[in-house]
Amino acid sequence: MASSTQGQVITCKAAVAYEPNKPLVIEDVQVAPPQAGEVRVKILFTALCHTDHYTWSGKDPEGLFPCILGHEAAGIVESVGEGVTDVQPGDHVIPCYQAECKECKFCKSGKTNLCGKVRSATGVGVMMNDLKSRFSVNGKPIYHFMGTSTFSQYTVVHDVSVAKISPQAPLDKVCLLGCGVSTGLGAVWNTAKVEAGAIVAVFGLGTVGLAVAEGAKAAGASRIIGIDIDSKKFDVAKNFGVTEFVNPKDHEKPIQQVLIDITDGGVDYSFECIGNVSVMRAALECCHKGWGTSVIVGVAASGQEISTRPFQLVTGRVWKGTAFGGFKSRTHVPWLVEKYLNKEIKVDEYITHSMNLSNINEAFHLLHEGGCLRCVLAMEH
Numbered sequence: 025m026a027s028s029t030q031g032q033v034i035t036c037k038a039a040v041a042y043e044p045n046k047p048l049v050i051e052d053v054q055v056a057p058p059q060a061g062e063v064r065v066k067i068l069f070t071a072l073c074h075t076d077h078y079t080w081s082g083k084d085p086e087g088l089f090p091c092i093l094g095h096e097a098a099g100i101v102e103s104v105g106e107g108v109t110d111v112q113p114g115d116h117v118i119p120c121y122q123a124e125c126k127e128c129k130f131c132k133s134g135k136t137n138l139c140g141k142v143r144s145a146t147g148v149g150v151m152m153n154d155l156k157s158r159f160s161v162n163g164k165p166i167y168h169f170m171g172t173s174t175f176s177q178y179t180v181v182h183d184v185s186v187a188k189i190s191p192q193a194p195l196d197k198v199c200l201l202g203c204g205v206s207t208g209l210g211a212v213w214n215t216a217k218v219e220a221g222a223i224v225a226v227f228g229l230g231t232v233g234l235a236v237a238e239g240a241k242a243a244g245a246s247r248i249i250g251i252d253i254d255s256k257k258f259d260v261a262k263n264f265g266v267t268e269f270v271n272p273k274d275h276e277k278p279i280q281q282v283l284i285d286i287t288d289g290g291v292d293y294s295f296e297c298i299g300n301v302s303v304m305r306a307a308l309e310c311c312h313k314g315w316g317t318s319v320i321v322g323v324a325a326s327g328q329e330i331s332t333r334p335f336q337l338v339t340g341r342v343w344k345g346t347a348f349g350g351f352k353s354r355t356h357v358p359w360l361v362e363k364y365l366n367k368e369i370k371v372d373e374y375i376t377h378s379m380n381l382s383n384i385n386e387a388f389h390l391l392h393e394g395g396c397l398r399c400v401l402a403m404e405h
């Protein structure tokens with residue numbers, strides 16, 4: 025059914041990032057109607073991910089200002105542009121920063137979840153149709169972010185960047201499946217393909233690392249070693265499947281040597297869930313000679329580079345990375361939502377804080393406190 029706002033500009037509240045590291049400003053933002061191949065979504069709940077903070081910090085080479093950040097959310101379709109057939113007004117959806125068009129070279133390859141259809145536009149903060157933004161404040165354009173911009177009560181996304189989900193799913197919970205939880209689970213199931221009995225090391229026990237632990241437990245890993253510089257993380261990590269905890273600060277030796285010593289030569293799989301290039305090296309080098317695989321999940325700042333002795337790879341270790349855990353977004357997000365509804369995966373357990381959009385700056389501060397995994401913001405319509 026058509027909404028009363030269809031075809032009209034909507035003025036709503038959004039958190040605008042005008043400059044790196046400067047508090048976000050809650051503004052009245054004008055959101056233009058969706059053009060061909062676009063969907064306007066009423067965002068009901070959004071969580072904050074560390075990648076939002078990373079771009080806000082100014083360290084993201086693709087970061088553009090002013091912009092509307094946010095990419096871990098859920099909402100309801102308000103209206104659709106010409107030619108959109110996969111969703112309609114009233115559908116419950118999760119915006120997907122990793123698109124899935126099912127037609128491009130990437131989508132058809134069967135080798136990756138990356139999609140090439142709209143990536144060139146989402147990387148420069150605009151929509152593919154006219155290479156312009158749908159957001160403005162008093163006539164001045166505001167850039168999109170990751171093709172999602174969910175820190176706004178209404179956003180416009182490409183139709184290839186929105187997953188239709190079960191209307192039964194609580195949107196204040198499943199918004200987390202738009203990024204962190206899905207990424208951690210997928211890193212284990214799709215990218216590493218951890219097998220039963222494997223020894224797994226997880227570097228960084230935030231939401232992404234805990235979801236890796238949860239995925240590894242489900243895959244039947246025999247040992248799941250959590251590594252974090254905050255020892256308080258271990259208590260909560262046990263609930264997600266971590267069986268042993270190592271704090272690098274408690275050891276004189278490099279952490280990779282500590283892990284090699286306690287695992288008879290190294291782990292089968294390791295996951296870097298921090299975004300620290302020194303830890304990425306340690307995560308590779310703690311892998312078992314001959315077969316150990318290390319997956320980079322964390323996002324490192326502009327200018328940072330990874331290094332190791334090539335001998336580490338010559339002797340059989342494998343270095344990989346993952347975006348959105350290798351999940352094909354529009355296919356797998358609805359599947360993950362069903363798994364949540366069937367109580368096969370955790371989601372509620374990652375939500376430590378709930379606030380309103382107006383408290384978004386406070387929520388960003390919370391991200392740096394060890395006790396915060398995910399903070400979900402209600403968009404207060």
Ligand SMILES: NC(=O)c1ccc[n+]([C@@H]2O[C@H](COP(=O)([O-])OP(=O)(O)OC[C@H]3O[C@@H](n4cnc5c(N)ncnc54)[C@H](O)[C@@H]3O)[C@@H](O)[C@H]2O)c1
Binds near residue numbers: 078
């Ligand atoms: N690849 C993807 O698709 C994808 C998706 C989501 C998030 N990410 C990235 O994953 C990373 C983790 O995200 P998160 O939301 O879980 O972050 P988080 O900040 O909640 O968790 C990071 C954890 O790492 C720990 N840590 C920090 N420095 C450490 C060190 N030197 N050694 C050991 N532990 C250390 C912290 O104490 C914290 O517990 C971020 O870089 C984020 O941008 C990537």
Ligand SMILES: N[C@@H](CCC(=O)N[C@@H](CSCO)C(=O)NCC(=O)O)C(=O)O
Binds near residue numbers: 076084085347348
């Ligand atoms: N613009 C950033 C890219 C950072 C990055 O790697 N993003 C991940 C998702 S992080 C979600 O929290 C990703 O999906 N990358 C693949 C892609 O962007 O297509 C930078 O350049 O550092």
Ligand SMILES: [Zn+2]
Binds near residue numbers: 075
């Ligand atoms: Zn994220």
Ligand SMILES: [Zn+2]
Binds near residue numbers: 123126140
């Ligand atoms: Zn594609």
